[in-house]
Amino acid sequence: MSGMRIGEVAQASGTTAKTLRYYEDVGLLPDPDRSPAGYRDYGPEVLDRLHFIRRGQAAGLTLAQIGQVLAIRDRGQAPCQHVTDLLDTRLAVIDRQLAELAQLRTTIAILREHATTGDPATCSPEDVCRYL
Amino acid sequence: MSGMRIGEVAQASGTTAKTLRYYEDVGLLPDPDRSPAGYRDYGPEVLDRLHFIRRGQAAGLTLAQIGQVLAIRDRGQAPCQHVTDLLDTRLAVIDRQLAELAQLRTTIAILREHATTGDPATCSPEDVCRYL
DNA sequence: CTTGACCTTCCAGTGCACTGGAAGGTCGAT
DNA sequence: ATCGACCTTCCAGTGCACTGGAAGGTCAAG
Numbered sequence: 001m002s003g004m005r006i007g008e009v010a011q012a013s014g015t016t017a018k019t020l021r022y023y024e025d026v027g028l029l030p031d032p033d034r035s036p037a038g039y040r041d042y043g044p045e046v047l048d049r050l051h052f053i054r055r056g057q058a059a060g061l062t063l064a065q066i067g068q069v070l071a072i073r074d075r076g077q078a079p080c081q082h083v084t085d086l087l088d089t090r091l092a093v094i095d096r097q098l099a100e101l102a103q104l105r106t107t108i109a110i111l112r113e114h115a116t117t118g119d120p121a122t123c124s125p126e127d128v129c130r131y132l
Numbered sequence: 133m134s135g136m137r138i139g140e141v142a143q144a145s146g147t148t149a150k151t152l153r154y155y156e157d158v159g160l161l162p163d164p165d166r167s168p169a170g171y172r173d174y175g176p177e178v179l180d181r182l183h184f185i186r187r188g189q190a191a192g193l194t195l196a197q198i199g200q201v202l203a204i205r206d207r208g209q210a211p212c213q214h215v216t217d218l219l220d221t222r223l224a225v226i227d228r229q230l231a232e233l234a235q236l237r238t239t240i241a242i243l244r245e246h247a248t249t250g251d252p253a254t255c256s257p258e259d260v261c262r263y264l
Numbered sequence: 265c266t267t268g269a270c271c272t273t274c275c276a277g278t279g280c281a282c283t284g285g286a287a288g289g290t291c292g293a294t
Numbered sequence: 295a296t297c298g299a300c301c302t303t304c305c306a307g308t309g310c311a312c313t314g315g316a317a318g319g320t321c322a323a324g
Contacts, residue, residue, distance in 0.1 A: 016313085063311070101230050
């Protein structure tokens with residue numbers, strides 16, 4: 001009984017056939033069965049795996065990091081320590097990004113306010129625009 | 133009176149001479165003065181500019197986006213309405229990024245808790261790792 | 265039996281932000 | 295005078311995550 005072809009998997013997972021072949025190339029997806037004609041023949045479990053990959057990516061992990069976790073999972077060992085380490089690192093990076101973004105927002109917001117207070121008469125480049 | 137050479141600027145700003153030349157190439161830094169020998173001769177204001185670039189980058193902005201904002205600043209003559217429009221767009225993007233980043237943070241924090249609650253016994257690949 | 269959608273492989277290109285290296289010029293110190 | 299650290303330009307390569315396109319095979323529908 002044949003499963004899904006690459007286009008169906010792409011559709012179902014919201015990616016492209018190109019990307020699926022790429023994932024296979026870099027070892028994120030196992031080599032699938034083939035139909036007599038050589039078409040890739042996927043079982044439904046590939047969708048879980050792609051969901052895992054997508055979630056990992058949404059969490060800011062690189063494909064290499066996701067691949068590490070998948071490799072550990074494929075060997076049947078619980079990668080909890082590994083996962084928590086990765087996630088802790090991610091959290092730290094995100095907190096830093098949030099802080100910097102908030103700071104930048106403040107800077108720009110202040111400038112924007114400078115740019116609006118006063119009509120064109122008082123809005124000279126020297127007074128307003130170069131304080132960005 | 134001569135200012136800083138590229139190596140000094142690199143050192144002072146925590147980047148490399150290579151990167152500074154690259155920034156110049158892509159228009160993030162203005163063409164600096166040159167010494168008689170052709171060495172780049174930077175004034176101290178370049179450090180402010182590099183600090184701004186670094187903060188923008190730390191906040192997850194691309195060099196192209198940072199370049200847009202810098203271009204506004206450089207065109208000190210830009211009409212204020214135009215400036216506020218661009219800044220509003222920037223703020224909207226930053227607010228969206230902040231929201232997404234906050235969401236991502238929450239997601240990862242939840243995942244991390246899932247990964248730690250439970251001892252190795254319950255931490256089987258099937259039970260835990262697929263929550264990632 | 266042809267059309268068109270789908271599949272195959274392979275190789276090359278994209279965009280971002282650098283980074284490396286060759287080949288050569290400049291400068292202060294020994 | 296020459297050494298070494300610095301500078302110059304130019305071109306090419308890296309890593310990530312795809313993406314495009316050529317050249318050809320497969321298959322159900324009309």
